[in-house]
Amino acid sequence: MTACAGTGGNARVETAEASGDGVLRVGMILDNAGDNAFLNAPQLAAAKLAVQDINAAGGHKGRPVELLPVHPVQDAGKQAKDLAAAKADVVIGPTDSSHAAAAVDVLSHARIPVISPANTAAGLSGLASGGYYFRTAAADVAQGPVLAKLAKDSGAATISVLYQEGSYGKDLSAAVTDAATKSGLTVLPGAGFKDGAAAETARSTAKAKPDAVVLIAREGAQDALAGLDSAGLTGSRIILSDGAFARYGSRLGSGTLEGTRAVVPGQLPTAAFQAKLLAVDPALKDVSYAAETYDAVTLAALAAARAQDDAGRSIAGNLIAVSGGAAGPGAGVPAAPCLSYKECLGGLAAGPDINYDGESGPVAFDAKGDITTALFSVYTFGPDNNPSLSGRETAGHSG
Numbered sequence: 001m002t003a004c005a006g007t008g009g010n011a012r013v014e015t016a017e018a019s020g021d022g023v024l025r026v027g028m029i030l031d032n033a034g035d036n037a038f039l040n041a042p043q044l045a046a047a048k049l050a051v052q053d054i055n056a057a058g059g060h061k062g063r064p065v066e067l068l069p070v071h072p073v074q075d076a077g078k079q080a081k082d083l084a085a086a087k088a089d090v091v092i093g094p095t096d097s098s099h100a101a102a103a104v105d106v107l108s109h110a111r112i113p114v115i116s117p118a119n120t121a122a123g124l125s126g127l128a129s130g131g132y133y134f135r136t137a138a139a140d141v142a143q144g145p146v147l148a149k150l151a152k153d154s155g156a157a158t159i160s161v162l163y164q165e166g167s168y169g170k171d172l173s174a175a176v177t178d179a180a181t182k183s184g185l186t187v188l189p190g191a192g193f194k195d196g197a198a199a200e201t202a203r204s205t206a207k208a209k210p211d212a213v214v215l216i217a218r219e220g221a222q223d224a225l226a227g228l229d230s231a232g233l234t235g236s237r238i239i240l241s242d243g244a245f246a247r248y249g250s251r252l253g254s255g256t257l258e259g260t261r262a263v264v265p266g267q268l269p270t271a272a273f274q275a276k277l278l279a280v281d282p283a284l285k286d287v288s289y290a291a292e293t294y295d296a297v298t299l300a301a302l303a304a305a306r307a308q309d310d311a312g313r314s315i316a317g318n319l320i321a322v323s324g325g326a327a328g329p330g331a332g333v334p335a336a337p338c339l340s341y342k343e344c345l346g347g348l349a350a351g352p353d354i355n356y357d358g359e360s361g362p363v364a365f366d367a368k369g370d371i372t373t374a375l376f377s378v379y380t381f382g383p384d385n386n387p388s389l390s391g392r393e394t395a396g397h398s399g
Contacts, residue, residue: 011111011131011316012367013327020089020310024060026051026297027083027112029093029103030072038286039095040072043117045281046290047092050297050341052280057342060304075099080106088112089310090300092293097121100133108132113316115300117292120265122171125368132316134365136292136299138374138395140168143242143263144175146376146393147214150239150261152183156211161190162202162224164217164243172216172241195220202227211237218243225252235259248385257381264377266291266360267392273359295358298341299323302356305348324355325365325372334364372396 028047032039051067059065068086071079076099083091084107094103095118107114108129116135127133151159161176163169169192177187188208193201198220205213206228213233217224221244228238229252236259245262269277269287273294278284300315302322307314320327322344324334337357338344347354356363362373373396379387 009130010367011113011313012134012320012365012369013131014313014317016307016309016311016313016317018307018309018311018314020304020314021087022061022310023063024065024301024304024310025068025087025089026065026300027068027086027088027091028070029076029079029083029091029099030070031076031079031094031096031099032072036095037072039118039288041281041284042277042287042290043093043095043293044070045277045284046117046293047297049276049280050294050301054298054301054341057340057345060301060310061308065301075102077102077106079103083107084110084112089304089312090115090315092117092296092300094119095289097124100124101127104129104133110312111316112312113300113319115296115319117296118289121167123167125370129369131369132312134296134316134319134369136296136360136363136371137289138265138371140242141171141175142374142395143265143376144172145179145395146263146378147172147176147216147239147241148179148183148185149393150263150378151180151212151214152185154212154236154239154261156185156237158186158188158210159212159214160188160205160208160210161214161216162205162228163190163192163215164198164220164224165192165194168218168243169216176214176216193220193224196223198223199227199230202233203231206231206233212239213237214239214241215244216241221246222248222251225256229253229256236261245379245387247387248381250385252385254385255383257385258383260381261390262379262381262387263393264379265374267375267377268389269359291359295356295360295363298358299356299363301341302344302348302354305345306352306354319369320365320367321352322354322356323363323365323371324357325363327367337362
């Protein structure tokens with residue numbers, strides 16, 4: 001057994017001796033408040049559903065998996081401390097990327113793996129966690145190749161990247177520029193804008209006369225689109241990042257976005273999965289991060305099953321293997337996908353290698369705890385400046 005304490009070492013690839021108490025306990029950090037409080041309900045419903053499905057298939061070594069009580073009014077660090085005290089073996093959450101470090105600092109020292117269904121900040125790939133941090137949501141930069149591909153598919157030979165300053169804008173702008181250059185597109189000088197300067201910067205970007213503009217923004221997206229419109233750059237010549245995705249409607253001139261495309265991480269949950277969620281919570285109004293939460297819980301249970309141990313170190317050390325991922329180059333071809341806890345449990349009975357592909361799609365964790373295959377929904381805007389689902393794209397990396 002490798003000696004590892006706190007955030008030293010890498011629990012993702014270390015072998016641990018069995019030390020669990022026989023009961024797999026799942027905790028949740030529900031850190032959404034104010035306007036984002038609605039995001040708590042779908043994650044809680046999905047975790048409850050996953051535990052129900054796991055227990056219907058026999059639980060962990062014949063004993064029911066437990067979902068610990070949640071306390072969403074507390075901050076992420078306090079929730080983490082309470083879950084460690086409650087003997088959680090794995091914790092699902094948090095949602096907000098800015099809360100990850102506080103939660104991981106507490107839980108990694110307690111040797112409890114953290115699996116976020118929603119953290120997307122690129123910098124979290126390097127978070128010091130001792131190998132206890134994973135996420136079933138793709139990092140923001142994963143959409144870079146998809147945005148470049150959408151521009152090229154539209155017939156563009158030249159593009160400009162217009163981005164809102166900050167880590168989201170700068171990191172994703174670099175990813176788009178790299179992918180576009182590799183695909184043969186000419187990347188014209190782009191520009192970053194600060195709050196309040198979006199429209200002016202957009203008009204300046206349009207002067208370079210790119211075939212297409214990739215807009216990477218959040219709060220400043222509408223002003224940037226208005227600036228591009230005033231410079232005559234509209235419609236199918238615009239590609240939007242997920243942060244700029246919205247129903248703009250009458251907030252922009254009629255037809256401004258007709259033909260514009262945008263990407264959104266993940267895929268719409270199936271009707272069957274949504275029906276199961278509603279059976280758990282009939283008042284559910286949103287399904288954001290539900291699939292990613294369901295898969296996080298299922299993967300944790302499968303990791304415990306592969307280890308035949310519910311301790312956090314054992315779970316962390318088996319998550320890559322059950323996800324069909326690899327800790328480094330030279331790994332063999334992953335096993336054929338299994339699509340449920342019950343099916344994958346049967347696979348473990350036949351051998352140690354399984355490949356869970358869940359409600360959110362393929363996972364395949366890498367040595368940093370990131371997923372290596374990301375699915376994106378593509379939306380196309382109509383003359384009313386509102387989006388409709390029009391396709392799906394996949395992006396991946398080798399870890």
